[in-house]
Amino acid sequence: MSYKNRLVFMGLLDACIICLAVVLAYQVRFDFDIGAHNTSALLYAAITHVALGLAGLYITRMYRPVLMFASVAELIAIIKLATLLELGCFLLQSGLQYVVPAFAVPRSIYPISWAFIIIGLGGARMTFKIITATSAKSRPNLRRTMIVGAGSAGVLVAKELTHSPDSEQYPVAFIDDDKAKRNLQILGLPVLGGRERIPEVIRQYEIQDIIIAIPSATKKEVAEIVEICNRMKVSIKILPKVSELLSGKISIKMIRDVKIEDLLGRDPVAVDLTEVSNYIGGETILVTGAGGSIGSELSRQIARYQPWKLLLLGHSENSIFEIELDLRKQHPHLQIESVIADVRDRRRMKAVFAAYLPGVVFHAAAHKHVPLMERNPVEAIKTNIIGTKNVAELSHHFGVSRFVLVSTDKAVNPVSVMGVSKRVAEMFVLGLGQRSQTKFVAVRFGNVLGSSGSVIPIFKRQIQQGGPVTVTHPEMVRYFMTIPEAVQLIIQAGALASGSEIFILDMGKPIKIDKLARDLIRLSGFEPEVDIKVIYTGIRPGEKLYEELLTNEEGIAATRHGRIFVGKQLQIAWHEFSRDVDQLEQLIENEEEERFDQEMKQLLRKIVPNYRYVQEPFSAEQQKKVMRVQNSSHHAKVEIVTNV
Structure with a gap:
């Protein structure tokens, strides 16, 4: 009307x-x-x-x-x-x-x-x-819904579900841990008890959907509630965080599906705004690999700290174009320069440094896909080692104040070309930092959810296609964090830098890939092995059952940030090391030799003695044996990191 x-x-x-x-x-x-x-x-x-x-x-x-x-x-x-x-x-x-x-x-x-x-x-x-x-209540197509949280947000959700013509759900009950609310009614809906009663209420009231309406809940609390709900075959949705609800209004569109990121069980990162602003504000910042998952998020977060100029460098024109459009829309007054260049091209990179004179460099450009790099090892070395060498040496030559290398846990006791190439990159940066006025640091962390190389997009596509979902091994575990979370810690680590340090981010507890896949299937409204099959495909070349955050030689110490730790500085025989890296670079230039692959890996083994490579992928038993040996000397140290 x-x-x-x-x-x-x-x-x-x-x-x-x-x-x-x-x-x-x-x-x-x-x-x-x-x-x-x-x-x-x-x-x-x-x-x-x-x-x-x-x-x-x-x-x-x-x-x-x-x-x-x-x-x-x-x-x-x-x-x-x-x-x-x-x-x-x-x-x-x-x-x-x-x-x-x-x-x-x-x-x-x-x-x-x-x-x-x-x-x-x-x-x-x-x-x-x-x-x-x-x-509305009598409409047979509405799904019976239970709201977890009988506070002001839960009440607003109940009103919206009851009255909105777009709603596909109808509230029938509340669940709340507050004992004072139990056996009472809110908006005519009963409050039936705490979270322990969720399975019973689902059966009794024939609940089809559950909405978690506790915007102030920590990720740990959300994960606990979802774990209880996952025992029942119901769809689980969640209300956004408090910061997204400042208007006091809730619409149906704000109620979204629970994501894997909601279940990581860690509170948001606390960033020291003053420290970060002091070294980013008013500076010219260069981000390599700015079109990638980490690089683009680095660019977004750096832009908030009002740098003088932000240089977006990458070799993929489409991804650089997209992040530039996004940043210009969000920060119309920020000076942004998009630079299409390859970090492996030293001459081009030198021209970029000479033209823009960056004050801080975040080096995120890298090849990160393990199986692909096993089949294309030369590309991993060119980008991850030679590319890093070029950017690091130019940063030293042009007097950059800070250089932050984005590294990976796969650099620890590597069994893949990707892992060992990142370890050599770490060593080069830390070694150069011991003889430079530039503060060179590396930041090491595990997998990030939602990145282009993450298993999550693969699992989602497989679920949408009806399965099966493929997992390499039932015992495979990985460290995970969200992209924004990782980037916040990378930027904070840059503020903590004094030179030649390797920072290790608190990744929380390692997560089984198998459990991750099954949780994602349930969050999509299906039952593992009933609606969607999970099959095991075997460990691929270059993969390990377990990832680590520390090498045998690295101890850790706390920093003034509770989520960032620093490894002990290693003394690197620089002349011998740099000579080996130069030899590796020369070997890459002559890759047509028949024995190239074996010589290259032998040279990498010389540079990184604990690099283990095989022609075939490890069996599960080989993996477990190797990991027991590698972990025996520093297992306690890893526990310090993962349990903080």
């Missing part, structure tokens, strides 16, 4: 209600025997009330609120309007009764009609709301 049609309909309805209220007031006043001599006064009173009442309703915009959302606020407005209406009619009558005695209205009519008008106008609006709610 259009606003104009609604205005006519509601106006006629209110006119009838006000007129009827005046008539009933007269009937009550004269004991249901008005008499012919009061007819003129009744007619005058009814016309006056209707005219002033409709004018008042229109002026006070009482026809604008949506009736299905009518609440106490509308009732209070009606009471105020009725009071002013009766006062206005009384004052008008007080002057007119001396001119036209036949229009004299008894004073007792005003309080009686006041009460009837409030009952009539308020009752009509509440009736419409009840009818709407009842009709």
